[in-house]
Amino acid sequence: MKKNKEQKVRLGVNIDHIATLRQVRGNTTSYPDLIHLMKETIRGGADQITIHLREDRRHIKDSDVVRVCHASNVDVNLEMACTEEMTRIALKNNPEWVCIVPEKRAELTTEGGLDLFQVEKSLGKLIDKVQPRGIEVSLFLDPDLNQVQKAFELGADAIEFHTGKWVLLKDSKKKQKEFERLKQAASFCDDLGMRVHAGHGLDFEHTKKILEIKSLKELNIGHSIICYSLEWGLRETVSRFRKILS
Numbered sequence: 599m600k601k602n603k604e605q606k607v608r609l610g611v612n613i614d615h616i617a618t619l620r621q622v623r624g625n626t627t628s629y630p631d632l633i634h635l636m637k638e639t640i641r642g643g644a645d646q647i648t649i650h651l652r653e654d655r656r657h658i659k660d661s662d663v664v665r666v667c668h669a670s671n672v673d674v675n676l677e678m679a680c681t682e683e684m685t686r687i688a689l690k691n692n693p694e695w696v697c698i699v700p701e702k703r704a705e706l707t708t709e710g711g712l713d714l715f716q717v718e719k720s721l722g723k724l725i726d727k728v729q730p731r732g733i734e735v736s737l738f739l740d741p742d743l744n745q746v747q748k749a750f751e752l753g754a755d756a757i758e759f760h761t762g763k764w765v766l767l768k769d770s771k772k773k774q775k776e777f778e779r780l781k782q783a784a785s786f787c788d789d790l791g792m793r794v795h796a797g798h799g800l801d802f803e804h805t806k807k808i809l810e811i812k813s814l815k816e817l818n819i820g821h822s823i824i825c826y827s828l829e830w831g832l833r834e835t836v837s838r839f840r841k842i843l844s
């Protein structure tokens with residue numbers, strides 16, 4: 599990691615949706631300027647820039663990965679599917695982190711965690727290739743103890759727990775139950791010596807609540823930050839989130 603290793607909870611800002619706005623008119627506009635806004639994000643206090651290179655390249659493009667990795671002076675976290683193509687791209691661009699996510703072409707956004715029992719073999723190969731190059735590996739998982747144990751056996755550096763299901767639950771009992779699952783899985787992850795990260799769907803309210811998980815080291819937040827920034831500006835929005843995390 600480039601900096602802030604000891605900081606309490608790191609803030610990774612996912613800038614995919616800046617690229618979404620650029621692509622929404624069929625890639626005919628050169629605005630918004632992803633790199634300029636990435637720098638604004640860093641000025642606001644982001645500890646990390648997160649980007650997801652999807653198989654269909656619907657927002658972040660290959661050239662964005664090159665430019666972001668080159669221009670960022672904070673860690674870059676490349677979210678990607680567990681494929682040989684993505685492994686090659688990671689090795690070429692050397693982000694500080696890769697976060698391995700499941701990917702379905704038709705989904706609006708990542709819909710759930712990985713099933714490590716399904717991808718064990720290919721994931722093992724990916725980890726063996728990237729870790730010796732100094733790229734740390736986080737795995738995007740639902741809060742499931744069997745998955746956490748498997749992540750440990752595979753040698754993951756961190757688990758990013760999928761908070762999306764918890765965020766969307768409206769029924770207070772079910773919501774509390776899902777939060778308890780997150781807490782328990784985070785504590786198991788921490789006991790095994792892996793870093794606890796979390797993300798998906800986090801707004802101000804849920805960000806404040808998830809900080810009750812004491813082992814938490816990092817949050818990755820995208821959509822809500824880009825939405826709030828229409829009102830407050832990007833730098834100010836990131837700095838408001840940074841304050842909550844401090």
Ligand code: PXP
Pocket residue numbers: 612614650677697699707708738758796797798799800818819820821822
């Ligand atoms: N973490 C992971 C692994 C993701 O796939 C995403 C969405 O790209 C995020 C965090 C950020 O989610 P959101 O945009 O809902 O804050």
